[in-house]
Amino acid sequence: MSDQGQTFHPGETVPQSGIYECDCGNSHRWSTSTNVKNHTFPPLPEDCSGRAWALKDPAHPTE
Numbered sequence: 001m002s003d004q005g006q007t008f009h010p011g012e013t014v015p016q017s018g019i020y021e022c023d024c025g026n027s028h029r030w031s032t033s034t035n036v037k038n039h040t041f042p043p044l045p046e047d048c049s050g051r052a053w054a055l056k057d058p059a060h061p062t063e
């Protein structure tokens with residue numbers, strides 16, 4: 001995990017598809033659809049004490 005650290009807040013534009021995980025430590029996850037154009041990050045779960053999403057596992061789109 002050398003290039004981790006970039007986080008995204010609810011309402012920000014989704015840069016790429018994949019599985020995102022919150023930063024609260026409880027592994028709340030959110031996965032995007034393949035096409036993330038114009039998508040934004042959702043609010044964090046109600047029981048989540050984190051404040052941002054981080055890319056956990058990038059998707060591998062097939063073109």
Ligand SMILES: [Zn+2]
Nearest residue numbers: 022024028048
């Ligand atoms: Zn969480």
